[in-house]
Every structure is written in structure tokens, then in C-alpha cells.
Amino acid sequence: MILMGVGVLALLCLFEVRAFYLQTLSRDRFLQRAKRQYYARVVIPSKRGRIMDREGRVMAVSLLVPSLYAVPFEVTDKGRAARLLSEVLQVSPSAIEGKLSSNRHFVWIKRHASPQEFEKVRELGIRGIDAVKEPKRFYPYRELASPLLGFVGVDHQGLEGLERAYDKWLRAPAVEMVMERDALGRLISLPLEPDTGGPWDLRLTLDVRVQYILEKELERGMIEAQAKRAVGVIIDPFTGEILAMASLPSFNPNCFSQYPPERWKNLCTMGLFEPGSVLKPFLIGAALQEGIVGRNDVLFCEGGRYHVGPVTVRDVKAYEWLTVEEILQFSSNIGAAKVARAMGAYRYYRYLRAFGFGRATGVGVPEEEGILRPPRNWTLVDLVTLGFGQGMVCTPLQLAVAYSVIANGGVRVNPYVVKEMVRVRDGKRRASFPQPGQRVLSRETCRVLMEMLERVVAEGTGKKASLEGYPVAGKTGTSQKYDPEEGRYSRERFVASFVGILPSRRPRAVVVIMLDEPKRSIYGGEVAAPIFKGIARELVQYWGLPRRGKMTLLADGRSL
Amino acid sequence: MRAVLFGLLLILSGLLLLTVVRIKALHLKYEISGLQQEKGELMRRKKELELELALLTSPAEIERRAKAELGMRYPRAHEVIVIGVER
Numbered sequence: 001m002i003l004m005g006v007g008v009l010a011l012l013c014l015f016e017v018r019a020f021y022l023q024t025l026s027r028d029r030f031l032q033r034a035k036r037q038y039y040a041r042v043v044i045p046s047k048r049g050r051i052m053d054r055e056g057r058v059m060a061v062s063l064l065v066p067s068l069y070a071v072p073f074e075v076t077d078k079g080r081a082a083r084l085l086s087e088v089l090q091v092s093p094s095a096i097e098g099k100l101s102s103n104r105h106f107v108w109i110k111r112h113a114s115p116q117e118f119e120k121v122r123e124l125g126i127r128g129i130d131a132v133k134e135p136k137r138f139y140p141y142r143e144l145a146s147p148l149l150g151f152v153g154v155d156h157q158g159l160e161g162l163e164r165a166y167d168k169w170l171r172a173p174a175v176e177m178v179m180e181r182d183a184l185g186r187l188i189s190l191p192l193e194p195d196t197g198g199p200w201d202l203r204l205t206l207d208v209r210v211q212y213i214l215e216k217e218l219e220r221g222m223i224e225a226q227a228k229r230a231v232g233v234i235i236d237p238f239t240g241e242i243l244a245m246a247s248l249p250s251f252n253p254n255c256f257s258q259y260p261p262e263r264w265k266n267l268c269t270m271g272l273f274e275p276g277s278v279l280k281p282f283l284i285g286a287a288l289q290e291g292i293v294g295r296n297d298v299l300f301c302e303g304g305r306y307h308v309g310p311v312t313v314r315d316v317k318a319y320e321w322l323t324v325e326e327i328l329q330f331s332s333n334i335g336a337a338k339v340a341r342a343m344g345a346y347r348y349y350r351y352l353r354a355f356g357f358g359r360a361t362g363v364g365v366p367e368e369e370g371i372l373r374p375p376r377n378w379t380l381v382d383l384v385t386l387g388f389g390q391g392m393v394c395t396p397l398q399l400a401v402a403y404s405v406i407a408n409g410g411v412r413v414n415p416y417v418v419k420e421m422v423r424v425r426d427g428k429r430r431a432s433f434p435q436p437g438q439r440v441l442s443r444e445t446c447r448v449l450m451e452m453l454e455r456v457v458a459e460g461t462g463k464k465a466s467l468e469g470y471p472v473a474g475k476t477g478t479s480q481k482y483d484p485e486e487g488r489y490s491r492e493r494f495v496a497s498f499v500g501i502l503p504s505r506r507p508r509a510v511v512v513i514m515l516d517e518p519k520r521s522i523y524g525g526e527v528a529a530p531i532f533k534g535i536a537r538e539l540v541q542y543w544g545l546p547r548r549g550k551m552t553l554l555a556d557g558r559s560l
Numbered sequence: 561m562r563a564v565l566f567g568l569l570l571i572l573s574g575l576l577l578l579t580v581v582r583i584k585a586l587h588l589k590y591e592i593s594g595l596q597q598e599k600g601e602l603m604r605r606k607k608e609l610e611l612e613l614a615l616l617t618s619p620a621e622i623e624r625r626a627k628a629e630l631g632m633r634y635p636r637a638h639e640v641i642v643i644g645v646e647r
Contacts, residue, residue, distance in 0.1 A: 050610075057617070058610045140614035180589075188589045212619035 040181045045135050046156045046174040049199035049424055051149060051163075053208045054241075060139050060149055060163070060253075062156070066118035066131040068109040072100050074128030081126045085109060088120045111154055112136045137163075139253045145211050147266035148245050148365065148417070151253040160256075160264050162202065162417070165365045169421055172198035200430075203420040205241035210234055213538045214244040218513065221531035222248055225496070226519035231267045231396045233512040234535075237404035237501070239434040240413035242363070243509060245397075247271070269367035272393040273514055276479025277331045277524070278499050279389030281449060282402060284328055286351035287339050289445045293324045295452070299335050301327075306334040308384050313337050328452050329460035331476060333388040340387025345375035348386065354440045355402040356412055357394050363415045370394040389479060390489070400512045403499050406453070407473075407507040410446045412437035454504050457529075465500055465529035467536045469547035474500035474532065476524035481517070493517050498528035502536050508543060511535055 022030065051060035068089075075081050082097035089096075089110050099107045110117070111134065118131055137152045150161020158167035180188045214232045222230035234244040247267040251259035265271070287293045304318030315332050327335030340348060349372070353359065358372030371393045378386070385391045397415060404413050414435040421430045441449070453473035456462045461476040477497035480489040497514045501507050513528045513535075521527050539545075615621065626632040 050607075058614045061607055061611055061614075063607055063611065064604065138611055140611055141618050141620075144618070144620070186590075186593075188586070188593060209619055 038180060039178050042177050042179050044175045044177060045133065047172040047199045047424070048135060048137065048152070048156055049170045049201040051170075051202045051204065053204055053206045053211075054419055055207065056203070057208045059141055059145065059204070059206075059208070060137060062135045062137050064133040065136045066113050066115070067111040067134040068113050068118070068121055068129065068131050070100055070107050070109050071105060071128045071130075072102055072107060073105070075100050076127065081129065084124050084126065085121065085129070088117055088124070089113070137253075141208060142252045142254065143250045144208065144215060145206060145245065146250045146253045146256075147247040147264060148206070148268070149253060150264070151256045161266060162204075162365060166202055166418065169198060169200040170202065198423070200421040200423050202418055203422065205236075205243065205417055205419045206245070207243050209542055210539065211244040211246065213535055213542065214511075215246045215248065215250075217531050217534035217538070218246050219248055220534070221513070221527065222515060224520065225515050225527035227496075227515040227517055227527070229267065229271075229516040230531075231271060231273075231512070231514045231516070232531075232535075233268050233396050233400040233510075234539075235397075235400040235404060235413075235415060235510050237407035237413065237507050237510045240401070240404065240415040241419070241434070242397075242415055242417045245269075245417070266365065268396045269361075269363060269365055271395060272368055272370060273396070273495050273497075273516075274391070274393055274479040274482070275389040275399060276477035276495065276497065277333075277336075277389055278399060278475050278477035278497050279392075280328055280331065280336050280387070281406060281453060281475055282351060282355050283336055283339055283343065283348065283387055284324060284452070285406065285441050285445055285449045286348060287324075287343055288448060289351075289441050290343070290347065292342050293339060295325050295448055296323050298323050299327065299338050301332050301334045304334070306337060308337065309379070309381050311381050311385075313384060313388075325452050325455065328475070329455050331456075331461050336387040337384035338387075340383050341380075343387075345378045345383050348383070349375040349378075351440070352386075352392075354412065354438060355405055356398050357392065357402065361395075361397055361401055361415050363397060364418055367397065368395055370398055389477065396512045396514055399497075399499055400510050403501065403510045403512070405440045406446050406449050407501045407510050408446075409443045410441040411439050450501070450504055453501065457500070461523075461525040462498065462500075462529050464525060465498060465532045465536070467502075467533055467540070470502070470536065470540055470545065471504040471548065472500055472502055472536060473504035474498060474529070476529060478523050478525075494522040496522055496524040496526070496528045498524045498532050500529075500532040500536065502539060503545060508545065509539065 045064065048062040050058055052058055078097055078100040082093045082100055085091070085096050086093040091110070096109065099109060109129065113121070113131070121129060121131070135156050137156070139146070139149065148161055150163035151159055152163050153159050156171065158164035158170065163170065182188055214234055218230045218232045230248045232244070232246040233242065235242050245266070245268045247265070249263055251263040256264065288295065298321050301315060301319035301322050303320060304315045306313040313333050315334050317330070319330065319332055319334070322330065322332055322335050324335075324339070326332070327339070352372055358370050360367055360369050373392070382391050401413060401415055405411065414437055416432050419432055422428070450473050453475055454471060456476070457466050457472045457474050462474045465474050466472060475498070477499070479495045479497070480491070481493040481495060483490040483493070495514055495516055496518050497512070499513070500511045502509045502511060511532055513531045515528055518527045
């Protein structure tokens with residue numbers, strides 16, 4: 001009986017010691033083990049909002065796709081594995097074998113593999129080869145608006161364009177979370193994701209259809225003119241909304257690395273060009289506004305050659321006497337030079353700044369400010385050459401903004417490209433609204449200027465932009481490019497341009513077309529104006545703008 | 561004695577209730593987990609369909625198919641007549 005009592009006591013003591021060991025001495029270790037059993041670490045991959053056009057058409061979207069990886073020490077027959085994988089993935093076996101022979105615990109075999117590749121690799125059943133789901137960005141419209149949209153890197157971070165400028169809004173970083181699981185390893189109830197703020201969807205002011213029309217006509221014109229590059233911007237002159245923005249040749253953002261980096265650049269905001277004669281309407285507008293000249297005042301244009309200090313200003317044709325209106329109509333450099341002299345450096349500079357030259361537009365994507373030197377540094381030659389748009393540089397977007405002033409009755413607009421941001425999690429919205437800017441010209445001056453620009457298209461250098469049935473205003477431009485190696489303006493390299501307002505009564509759009517180094521003809525009226533016409537012809541149909549007093553029928557009697 | 565039995569019954573009932581509630585909660589968690597996974601799957605499918613829609617309705621694709629499959633083209637200059645011209 002005593003022995004039995006001692007035995008029970010000893011057993012109890014043993015239990016106590018074991019309990020003490022488990023509960024006190026090994027507490028942390030077993031707690032960890034239990035936690036590992038009950039909980040699992042789950043990585044929620046980084047998310048990225050969509051980019052859509054103004055109608056909600058998806059221009060960029062992220063999907064989870066398989067990325068193949070290897071745990072090298074688990075792959076037994078590396079040679080065979082490399083050979084099998086190379087057949088599926090179309091990569092050299094030696095490259096894969098090199099990865100499989102590495103000392104690392106984890107190597108990528110192929111990131112962002114196609115679903116077919118993933119299935120085939122899975123069927124191979126090679127031990128040590130597996131896949132994880134990673135987000136990949138898709139751009140369904142391929143080259144369309146690619147320099148504006150930009151692209152993301154393999155780790156889903158914005159590298160160029162809007163993807164980069166709005167990265168902090170578009171991107172929600174990957175989140176690692178601890179979640180409860182049952183005895184079979186199944187996750188019990190996914191917890192709510194932590195509030196990381198993003199991602200947000202971007203809704204642009206862009207219209208995919210308008211963008212397509214712009215790019216199609218611009219590409220056709222660029223090929224016909226044998227130009228090096230082509231740039232186009234279409235903007236709503238009243239709101240500042242950018243409807244289309246193209247920079248050619250562009251690239252396919254789905255495989256951006258296959259293209260030279262210079263194609264990634266958005267020349268509409270990053271390209272600097274000397275505007276040439278498309279700047280003349282601002283000079284004439286300012287001079288009319290200041291009462292320096294009147295519409296019908298006559299100036300002597302020196303028979304085509306005008307000496308100012310050491311330089312000779314030339315016109316394409318030898319004009320004698322031209323009215324101010326005709327100076328614009330025939331794009332006389334000498335006439336513009338004389339108006340600029342009458343205007344004076346400080347006054348002209350003040351107007352150019354007010355039109356938006358030499359300052360950022362604030363459009364929200366990376367942009368150049370352009371170069372407009374302060375007037376205290378101008379010589380007389382600088383003043384007269386600035387009269388016809390040489391001696392300063394601006395971006396095509398700045399030109400679009402400046403022409404919007406004329407089109408909307410005198411107010412500078414602030415352009416923008418992101419119409420709205422919508423938070424994916426809860427639908428919270430942050431909208432952009434047109435910001436009324438500074439008044440630059442009076443309504444009356446703009447009306448007169450618009451009539452002058454209508455005549456440029458109807459009877460002047462811009463005839464090839466005229467569109468039957470619709471009033472169009474515009475101005476042609478041909479500027480010499482500065483050659484930094486020779487230290488003077490090139491005689492072979494030019495920028496041909498046309499800026500049009502469609503239609504000129506109750507305008508819907510300002511269209512800027514620029515061709516860099518065209519070969520077929522150097523004149524904006526010859527190579528850029530027809531591009532505008534092609535765009536305008538399709539836009540009036542797309543927008544359903546009413547014709548004025550004319551009807552076009554197809555030969556079989558149907559209306560166009 | 562009766563009071564002790566009543567107390568034990570009460571405790572057992574409480575434990576039973578607690579067990580039922582916990583099991584119910586666990587089932588709900590499984591259900592939520594399943595629904596969340598389903599939601600994730602549907603969201604993924606929606607994005608795939610959006611992508612497919614954008615690919616199929618892109619103006620370039622429509623123009624290509626109109627030309628290739630329907631034989632359509634833009635009217636040539638001589639096929640357009642302007643009538644009723646007035647100033």
C-alpha cells in the first residue's frame with residue numbers, strides 16, 4: 001500500500017516536472033510551433049489601378065500571371081530539367097542549366113510566363129520547379145498613346161509616363177499578412193486587407209477613338225512626308241482637357257524593352273521645337289490688343305529682303321505692301337518682324353508669357369518649360385526673329401494651350417490629362433475640374449484674329465487644311481532647326497507644323513501637328529496641313545458636327 | 561444535492577452552447593473565406609474580360625477586321641459627290 005502510494009506520488013512528481021518543462025522552460029519554443037501550425041503567412045501581391053479613357057475604356061490593366069521559379073538543390077537531374085524546360089520556354093538549355101546550377105536557394109526561371117507555358121511546365125512535373133502568381137501589366141491598345149501612358153517594370157513599379165507620374169496613386173505595395181488555418185492547412189477566413197490607401201484607377205480626359213484618328217493620320221502623314229518624327233496634340237480649348245496626344249514613332253508598352261529608349265519619350269510635353277510662323281498669331285493678337293496695328297493697316301514688306309543689323313530677313317515670295325491680315329495670310333516674316341519692332345521687347349515678352357510660353361503648363365506628366373529668354377537679354381535681331389517664331393523653343397502642348405486662348409475668346413486654360421481618380425477599395429473619387437486661367441486677349445481681339453486665321457486656311461498658306469462644309473481656322477509654320485555643331489541654323493533640317501481650330505465657330509478642338517525633318521517638302525502648309533484635314537474630316541463625323549449649307553453624298557446616293 | 565445537479569446541468573448547458581456558437585462561427589469563417597476567394601476569382605475574371613473587350617473593340621482591330629473580313633474600305637475621292645453647295 002505504501003509502495004503504491006510512493007509510486008503514485010513519484011508519477012505525479014514526474015507529471016509535474018514534465019508540465020514544468022513544457023509550460024515554463026520550453027514555453028516559447030512550443031508556442032512558436034503552435035503558432036506555425038495555426039497561422040500562415042500569406043503575401044498579397046502588389047496591386048495596380050487601371051488606366052481608362054474618358055469613356056471608361058481600359059487602356060492599362062494588371063492581371064495575375066504565373067512566374068516560374070526553381071529551388072536548385074531540389075532539382076536532381078539538372079541537365080534533363082534544363083532540356084525539357086528550354087523546349088517549353090524557347091530559351092537555350094545552357095542558360096537554364098546555369099540557373100539550376102547556382103548555389104542560391106531560389107532562382108527565377110521565367111517571370112510572367114504565359115498560361116500555356118505554365119500548364120506545360122506543370123505537366124512536366126519536375127521536382128524543384130514551381131510557380132507563383134505575380135501581377136503583370138497589359139496595354140490592350142498596344143502602341144496607342146504609349147508615350148503618354150508609359151509602362152511599368154517587372155516589379156510592377158511605374159517607369160515612364162503616367163505610370164511613373166501617378167505611381168503613388170496607381171500602386172498599392174505587396175502586403176504580407178498572418179492568417180488562421182485549420183488542421184488540413186486550409187485558410188480560415190481571409191482577413192480584411194489593411195488600408196494602404198491605394199490603388200486608385202485613373203480616368204483620363206483622352207478619348208481612344210480621337211487618339212486613334214490622330215495617330216492614324218499622323219503616321220500616314222509622317223510616312224508621306226518622309227519625316228523623322230511626328231507629334232500631335234488635340235485639346236478642348238474651353239476646358240483644357242487633352243483629348244489626344246501622340247508622339248511617333250512610338251512603341252508597344254507590352255514589350256517596351258524591344259524599342260530604343262528615345263521612342264519612350266512623350267514629345268508633346270518633352271519635345272522642344274522652335275515654333276516658327278505658328279507663333280505669328282500671338283504677335284499679331286498682342287499688337288491688335290495693344291492698338292499698335294489695325295487689321296487693315298498696311299506695311300511695306302521690302303520686296304522680300306529686309307536687313308536688320310547683320311542679318312537679312314527673307315520672305316518666301318517678294319511682297320511689297322501687305323495688310324496686317326495679309327501678313328498672317330501669306331506668313332510674311334518681314335511683316336511680322338516690323339510688327340515685333342513696333343511692339344517692343346518687353347511688351348511682346350509679357351504677352352508670350354501670358355500665352356504660356358517659357359513656363360510649365362502643369363499638365364501633371366513630366367514636361368519641359370521651354371526656353372524664352374527674358375527681354376533684357378534680347379538684341380534687335382532677337383526681337384525681330386522672335387516675331388516669326390525663331391529664337392525660342394516650346395513644347396507642342398504649350399502651342400495647343402496658346403491657340404486655345406484664341407479659340408475660347410481670350411482666356412488661358414490649364415491643360416490636364418487625368419479627369420478623375422477612383423479608389424478601388426471604396427469608390428472614393430477625386431475629380432479634376434477645368435481651372436479658369438488668366439485673360440490674355442479681349443473677346444473682340446480673338447474674334448478678329450479668328451477671322452484672320454480662317455482666311456489663312458481659306459485663301460492663304462493653309463489651303464490644304466480646308467475642310468468642305470466646315471469653317472476652319474489655322475496657321476502654318478516652317479522653322480529652321482538650330483544646328484549646335486555648326487553653331488547656326490541648318491539649311492537642310494526643318495520643322496513643319498500646322499495648328500488648326502475645328503470648327504472656327506464654336507470650336508471643339510485645337511489640333512497641333514508638327515513634323516520633324518520632313519524630306520518631301522519642308523513647308524507646314526504642304527505636309528502638316530493635309531494631316532490636319534484628314535483628322536478634321538474624321539472628327540466631324542465622330543462628333544456629329546453639323547455641316548454648313550452643304551451635303552456630301554456617296555456616288556450611290558447615300559450620305560456620308 | 562438537487563442544487564448541485566442543477567448547477568452541473570447549467571454548466572454543461574453553457575459549455576454546449578459555447579461549443580455550438582464556436583462551431584457556427586467556424587463555419588461562417590469558412591463560408592466567408594470561400595466567398596472572398598470567389599470574389600477574388602470573379603474580380604480576376606472581370607479584369608480578363610475587360611482586357612478582352614478592349615482588345616476586340618480597339619479601333620485598329622475593328623478597322624482591320626472590317627477590311628479583312630467584310631471587304632470594307634474608305635470611299636475614294638471619285639466616289640464622293642458634293643451637292644447643294646451654297647455660300
